[in-house]
Amino acid sequence: MKSNPLHITLKTSNLEIGYQDKNGIKSIAEKINIEVQASELIAVIGINGIGKSTLLRSISGIQKPISGSIEIENKNLQELSDLQRAARISLVLTNQPISKNLSVFELIALGRQPYTNWLGKLSKNDAEKIENAIVLTSIKSLKDRKCYELSDGQLQRVLIARAIAQDTPIIILDEPTTHLDMYHKAYVVKLLKKLAKQTQKTIIFASHEINLAIQICDKIILMQPDKCQINTPENLISTRAFQDLFPKDLIHFDKISRAFRIKNED
Numbered sequence: 591m592k593s594n595p596l597h598i599t600l601k602t603s604n605l606e607i608g609y610q611d612k613n614g615i616k617s618i619a620e621k622i623n624i625e626v627q628a629s630e631l632i633a634v635i636g637i638n639g640i641g642k643s644t645l646l647r648s649i650s651g652i653q654k655p656i657s658g659s660i661e662i663e664n665k666n667l668q669e670l671s672d673l674q675r676a677a678r679i680s681l682v683l684t685n686q687p688i689s690k691n692l693s694v695f696e697l698i699a700l701g702r703q704p705y706t707n708w709l710g711k712l713s714k715n716d717a718e719k720i721e722n723a724i725v726l727t728s729i730k731s732l733k734d735r736k737c738y739e740l741s742d743g744q745l746q747r748v749l750i751a752r753a754i755a756q757d758t759p760i761i762i763l764d765e766p767t768t769h770l771d772m773y774h775k776a777y778v779v780k781l782l783k784k785l786a787k788q789t790q791k792t793i794i795f796a797s798h799e800i801n802l803a804i805q806i807c808d809k810i811i812l813m814q815p816d817k818c819q820i821n822t823p824e825n826l827i828s829t830r831a832f833q834d835l836f837p838k839d840l841i842h843f844d845k846i847s848r849a850f851r852i853k854n855e856d
C-alpha cells in the first residue's frame with residue numbers, strides 16, 4: 591500500500607452500536623462518525639463500560655451494529671465475506687484464548703490463514719511476511735519458544751507480530767497494555783506508533799492509558815455518555831474535552847502537563 595496521508599481506511603457514518611439480550615436490543619452509543627487514515631495510531635478512550643470494546647468489535651465486523659454504516663477502504667463492511675474481512679482487518683484481543691502450546695513462529699504463521707490454501711501450507715510470500723513481522727517487532731530471539739514460556743509483555747509483542755503478518759490495512763487491538771508494567775506499556779504503544787508509520791497501517795487500540803495516548807497517538811476517539819468524537823490530542827485538550835471525562839472529586843486534567851492528575855487535598 592502506498593503512503594498517502596489522505597488514504598481513508600475506515601469511515602463510520604451515523605453508526606449506532608449495542609448488543610442484543612433477552613429483553614431486546616440495547617443501544618450503547620450512537621451518532622458515531624469517524625474517519626481514519628493510513629499510518630495513523632488511534633486510541634479509543636473512555637471510562638469503564640462506555641462501549642470501547644463494543645465499538646472495536648463492531649468496526650472489526652464481529653458484532654453487528656444496530657444502525658449506520660462502516661466502510662473499510664470504501665467497501666461496506668457488512669458486504670464483505672469473512673475472508674475478505676480478514677484480509678482487511680486484523681484483531682488482537684488481549685483475553686482471547688490462544689493455544690499456548692504453539693511456538694511463537696507457529697502463532698505468528700496463523701496470521702497468514704486468510705491467504706493460505708486449504709492445506710494451510712505457507713508460500714514463499716507467507717514466509718516473507720512472517721519474517722518481516724518478526725523483524726519489525728524485534729522478537730527474533732523468541733521465534734522458537736513456546737507461547738506458554740512468554741511473559742505478558744513478550745506475548746503481546748507476538749500477538750502484534752501475528753497481526754502484522756496478517757498484513758491488513760487496519761489493525762485493531764483491545765487493551766494491548768493490560769497486565770503490563772509502566773515500561774512495557776510505553777514500549778508497546780511506541781511499537782504500535784512505529785509500526786503505523788513504517789507499514790502505513792491504521793492501528794486502533796482501546797486503552798485506559800490516557801496519559802500515554804495523549805503523548806503518543808496521532809488521534810484519540812473519545813467516548814463519553816452523550817458523544818463520541820475523534821480528534822488530535824492537541825485539539826481535544828484545547829477544546830477542554832478531557833475536563834469532564836471523570837467525576838471531578840478525585841482526578842482532574844492538568845492542561846500544563848497535558849496529563850490527568852490525582853487530587854491530593856482532602
Ligand SMILES: Nc1ncnc2c1ncn2[C@@H]1O[C@H](COP(=O)(O)OP(=O)(O)OP(=O)(O)O)[C@@H](O)[C@H]1O
Nearest residue numbers: 609610611618636637638639640641642643644645
Ligand atoms: N453482550 C452483552 N450483554 C450484556 N451487556 C453487554 C453486552 N455487551 C456489552 N454489554 C454492556 O455494554 C456496556 C459497554 O461494554 P464494553 O465492554 O463495550 O465497554 P468498555 O468501554 O470496553 O468497558 P471496559 O473499559 O470496562 O473494558 C457495558 O455496560 C457492558 O456491560
